[in-house]
Amino acid sequence: MHTLAEENYLKAIYKLQLQAENVSTNQIAASLATKASSVTDMLRKLADKLLINYTRYQGVSLTAAGEKVAVNIIRKHRLWEYFLVEKLNFKWDEVHDMAEEMEHISSNELIDRLDKFMDFPTRDPHGDPIPDCDGNFKQNDLKPIAAIAVNSGGIISGVRDHSSAFLQYLEKQQLTIGKKILVKEIITYDNTVILKMDNNDIHISRDVANNLLIAI
Amino acid sequence: MHTLAEENYLKAIYKLQLQAENVSTNQIAASLATKASSVTDMLRKLADKLLINYTRYQGVSLTAAGEKVAVNIIRKHRLWEYFLVEKLNFKWDEVHDMAEEMEHISSNELIDRLDKFMDFPTRDPHGDPIPDCDGNFKQNDLKPIAAIAVNSGGIISGVRDHSSAFLQYLEKQQLTIGKKILVKEIITYDNTVILKMDNNDIHISRDVANNLLIAI
DNA sequence: TATATTTTTTAGACTTGCCTAAAAATACAA
DNA sequence: TTGTATTTTTAGGCAAGTCTAAAAAATATA
Ligand SMILES: [Mn+2]
Ligand SMILES: [Mn+2]
Ligand SMILES: [Mn+2]
Ligand SMILES: [Mn+2]
DSSP, X not given: OOOHHHHHHHHHHHHHHTTOSSBOHXXXXXXXXXXXXXXXXXXXXXXXXXXXXEOTTSOEEEOHHHHHHHHHHHHHHHHHHHHHHHTTOOOTTTSHHHHHHHTXXXXXXXXXXXXXXXXXXXXXXXXXBOOOTTSOOOOOOEEEGGGSXXXXXXXXXXXXXXXXXXXXXXXXXXXXXXXXXXXXXXXXXXXXXXXXXXXXXXXXXXXXXXXXXXXX | OOOHHHHHHHHHHHHHHTTOSSBOHHHHHHHHTOOHHHHHHHHHHHHHTTSXXXXXXXXXXXXXXXXHHHHHHHHHHHHHHXXXXXXXXXXXXXXXXXXXXXXXXXXXXXXHHHHHHTTOOSBOTTSOBOOOTTSOOOOOOEEEGGGSOTTOEEXXXXXXXXXXXXXXXXXXXXXXXXXXXXXXXXXXXXXXXEXXXXXXXXXXXXXXXXXXXXXX
């Protein structure tokens, strides 16, 4: 149906659009670790196929058709990640690269059966919502720990950084999905956040507080 | 590691080598539905990478390295087929094309865990043996029904033709893996074979008898 | 507003994998 | 063994996707 490169571009544009309606050539280049000139080439192709709205120098946005493709790729990515963790016992920091390949397996029948086999999970191992077979899902309504007030708290429900290094760090601190935390204090000197979890105090840096999301 | 095209060529050469040591350019072209000139191009690349033994006009054979790659692809193909049938409830005639894509998922850790998850199956849905994680397996020692004598028989254990059409036909006649059959009579006029199975008589054509394999 | 900087696009080139057409090598047959 | 048919390779070209370098457009700054 679509090439691997096209699918990767559409997914990248989709994710960038969550931050701002209009996406720039350089943003796409950065997110795909490619060059702006390569992006321009691909944008012309995607526009020809009516998958994006594109006018020279004006940035791009997905059309309804393009968004549908992107959401389907994301559905596949997250379902495969769930499979790898729940059925094959991989850790949450090990699955992203494999899912990056598996999301391009074309059969929708296959992914729908996989969905059923796993009993229709709604969140992937990183807390991200899994679109259903019609592409419906609600975006996470989460806040970074850095954005909430002292003495408030919630349930750890997602991450903003999906890197292995970050996920492994969280694992070691036991700051995993589902844990209940409270912001006890914020050190004004360097913005270190002191959390209370299971009656222990945990110190996390500003960076970590920015990338760890809680449900409100 | 290797490109998708390279992997497909190596697998094709491997399968052709089961028939004869040396494989010709035209055989490869036919089996991949491509042109002889394209094959020649790829043979040079594979020879450069020491995956095949190749001298111009002399045909090719896999090196030990090439065979290892090919067997690994086949292992992945058959394990994914098993997964699709046993876990996702696809029928044996539906899984080949999906497995054709999935066999290129690169992670060996993934396939080894999948193998364990399914409790190390030894045969795929079509009766073909599944290589273990070291690439060891014994080739099927099966005979086409057309090659056995009247009043002998055995257990249906494999197919030579993997096409959807053939598999669906077998399904309809209930000529599936594991069934016990006896060759009752061979009509000399057109080589129709009359089988006895579950106390019923089943008439199959010469073509079918050639493509349906039994354990001896 | 004019100039400098940044962003984006164009121009031209490379690799992979494929094609057609023609040439070369091999195999077959009289 | 010599001519013909078949097989295989070479030559040249194309599409996808990438790159570098240079030009053009947009944006920021003085
Ligand atoms: Mn991921
Ligand atoms: Mn994820
Ligand atoms: Mn198959
Ligand atoms: Mn099979």
